[in-house]
Structures are given as C-alpha cells and as structure tokens.
Amino acid sequence: MTITAVCRYWRDICVSTPVLWSHLIDDDTLQLQRLVLMRHPYMPLTISLNCDVSRNIRMLSDPLDLRCNVLGWVSCMHHVITQIERYPLSGAHLEKLTLTGNPTCPEHHEFRTPRPVEGMTLFRNDTPHLRSVSIVDLSWVPTNHFSTITQLLISRCPWHNPVATIVNLLRNTPQLVDLVLSGMHPRLPAEASIREGTEKARLHSLRRLALRNVGPRVIAPLLSELDMASQCVIVMSDFGEFHSIPFRDLRRDISHGLPECLSGFALMQPTIMHLRLFEPASIADRDQPNFTLSIAAVNEHAGVLLRDKHVLPTGLVYEFPTTVFQLSRLQDLCCLDTRNFSTADPWPSRMWSSILPELTATKNLTVFESSLPHITQSLNYIDWAAPLCPHLARITVLLPHKAVRIDEVMLELVSLRERMHFPHVTIGYLPEYTGMRPSQSEQDCHFDSVEYLHLDKVRPVVPPWPDHSRLPDMPPAYWPPFEQWSSNMVPDTRVIRTTRFDRFGRAIDDDSLRGWGSIGPGTRA
Incomplete structure (x- = not known):
C-alpha cells in the first residue's frame, strides 16, 4: 500500500502486477486488491x-469467486x-491447508x-x-475425508486419545x-484401546x-494399526523421555516403552549403528558420572536418531x-566412547x-583406541563356550x-583376536591426532591385512533406503540427514583427556610427550 501512494505511475504498475496481490492477509488493502482481482479473476490466492x-x-465478502489455493488459519479454535x-x-x-490452534489455551496444559x-x-x-x-x-479434529492429500503433518495436538484420533484420520x-507426527503424547496415563476387529488404516502409497518427539505409548499402538507399503521408511527421533533423567529411570522407561512395544518393528532392528558416549568435561565425580548419549541407527526401512541426551548411569x-x-x-557398529574411565x-x-554376544551378524566394528582395554576386560564376563562375533571381519x-603408541594398540588387538578371530585391522588417524603416524x-604379521589411514572424519551412516529423490524435500527437523549428522558425531576429545602428574605434582600435557608425525598413509598385508 505504501508504494501505491507514491505516485500514479507506481500505482498503475502495482495494480498491473497481480502477483503482488496474491496474498490476502489484511482487510486494509481490500479496496485496491478487489480492483486487481476484477482484472485477474483466475489468480490463485494465498489467504490468511x-x-x-x-x-x-469482511475480508472474504465479495461477489467474486476467490480461487484460494493456500489457506492458513491461525488461532483456529x-x-x-x-x-x-x-x-x-x-x-x-x-491445494494446501494449514490449521493452527492456540497453544496458550488451557486445554493444552490441563489433564481432564x-x-x-x-x-x-x-x-x-x-x-x-x-x-x-x-x-x-x-x-478439535477435522472430520474430512482427505482422500486426495499426499502430505499430512500433525503436531502438538492436545487430544486425549491421540492414537485412535490419528488412525481415524488416516483411514480416509x-x-x-x-x-509427519511431532510432539504427540497421550493426555492420560492410559489411552482407550481401539476396538478389536477394527480395520487398519491402509497406507499403501x-x-x-517421520515420528519426532512422539512418546513410545503413542508409537507402539499406532504402528500396529497401520497397514503400510513395504517401501515405506520410518524415521524416529528426539524422544522426550530421554531428556535429563537418571539412567536407571531411563532403562525403566525404555524397557516399558521400547523393547516390549517396539522390538517387533523394523525400526528397532538396525543394520548400521553409530553410538556416541561423551562425558562432559565439567563432571568430576567419577563415582556417579553423567554423560551425553547419541545414537544413529538405520536399516533398510527405518532409522532412529537420538541426539545429545543427558543420562546418568547408576547401580549395576x-x-x-x-x-x-x-x-x-x-x-556395522561404530561405538565412540570418550569417557576416560580406568580399567578398574x-x-x-x-x-x-x-x-x-549380541553381535552375531556384525562384520565391521569401529572404536576409539581408549575402548580397547575395556573390550579386552569384558571378555572376562562372557561365556567362553559361546562363539563371539563369528562374522567379524574388521576392527577399525x-x-x-x-x-x-601404535605398538600398544596393536598388542591390544592381538589379544582380542585370540577370542574374536577378526582377520583385518584399520588404524585411522583423525585430523586432531598429535602423535607420530x-x-x-x-x-x-598377526593379521591378514593392516591398513593405516589418514581420515578427514568418521565414516558417516549412509541409510540403505529406497530412492526418494523424486519426493519433495522435508524439513531436517522432521527428516534428519543421517549422513551429515553422523559424520560429525566425534566430540571434541581435547577437553576430556586424562591429565597426568609428575612426582612434583605438576600436570603433564600428553602432547609434550610425543612428537608431531608426518608419515603418510600406508597399507601392510
């Protein structure tokens, strides 16, 4: 409106450019906008x-037939x-409909x-x-038969029975x-179950x-009520239950919600997993240390991503x-544990x-060198009669x-090979490594092959999913980029390395004990 008031010439240009008036949002511009719509009656509109x-x-009262392509309705109580x-x-x-309620309404915060x-x-x-x-x-719930839609987002709706409500929507x-389901949690401790014999929602297309910050008590019954195509990929990320709770409570919540309810679903049976356990530098209590947990796990039709969840291991x-x-x-398992615990x-x-003992199909295992003593010590707790990692081909x-010292690392690997029988080894120098290379x-000579590589980063998780390149892009918050995120999973280990002291009580920097190396990558068979 400000531009149209500059002069008649500018006003004529604005009126003759219909795209400038395609968004109907404010009744203050109605008089001029109606003039444009009379000249261009078939212009698609975005209405708010x-x-x-x-x-x-008042904004919509016009004899013209408004061609509304996009409708956004906020505070739609x-x-x-x-x-x-x-x-x-x-x-x-x-073509596109967005209905947004009012999150400040008491119905969003009160259990009734x-x-x-x-x-x-x-x-x-x-x-x-x-x-x-x-x-x-x-x-409230739209009761339309959305038989033509290809995309549906449901987020933070305070429905008392979210599973039954969502399934009823999906049947049409x-x-x-x-x-995409985001921020959906049951409003009551136990949701009313869906009637037995009720037909599942058929979603063959x-x-x-995408399940983002959706509670297990919603995920498990929901997946059991969906008849999905075999090409469908399920991505689950950011559980609210994992945030800032003691590890014993985490285990109790997980045991109640995930293994019992979801263990039969494909998303809990990964073929590739990156697991990061990172101890914050500010934590000094070794008797009860907390740490940050991150997981990226995928298989042919599913993925689970948990990022930076603070947990506290307690008890046994x-x-x-x-x-x-x-x-x-x-x-493939990549376990990046940077918590500098002693072998005691x-x-x-x-x-x-x-x-x-669970890695019966694992072919590749990737760890930090600091994990090798703990893996060796773990063999004391495992039954020697059972085969251990029978298909393991390489440890990186x-x-x-x-x-x-590389010789010390190799000695640990030789000790492990007596029990795990892996033929190949890769030593990977990351960019921050300060020692000789x-x-x-x-x-x-104890292995079939050993390779020494300079690595720019940790090998990322590449999901083996069907080709979705022709589908429209989804926001990273709902469809996280596993490959990009997992390649940056290595935490900054410089702030958590163990400090050593000389006989006078002075701290010794480990970097001062080793020289900088410049030997290039090599392979020895």
Missing part, C-alpha cells in the same frame, strides 16, 4: 485467516471454525477426564485438489505419501513416516543398548560384555587426539 470472525467475513458456513469461501481450488473430541467437516468435504494438510495445536487418506545397569535395540542384524571401573567393560581403531607395526 485468524480468530476474528467478523474480520474474516472450535467456536471459530463452526462459523465457517458464514464465509463465502470454497475449497474447490484449495476423557470426553469425545469435537469435530468439524470443512468445505462440505469438497476439496478435490487438496494435496497438503498441516494440523498444529488443534484441540489412501494417497498419502508423507506423514506411504513412503515416509550395563545392558544398554541391548535393552533398547535388537542387535542380531547389526552389521566396571561400567565400560560390563557394557561391552552385554553388547558383544580411531586415534582422535591424544598421542598413543607410523604406517606399520611389529604386530602386523
């Missing part, structure tokens, strides 16, 4: 409505949407007794061109390709299902992650003693920062 019913009607019949607005041309969810059918169910629907913070979306809880994931199909501490070795040892060792 709010909770002011009179304002909405139930008492507002029930008056939609008063609006001269058709859904005949609608169960009651039927209020519903409303929009546009008399006549939306033949609708392709995308977003439902955010709504306390046969062409759905992308489904579904290719991507060593079984993680075997209490969370089924590791029998795992082929039982936690790392007991953790490895729970992991190694990463040297992140602290200078170490030899390309051979006296212990190389």
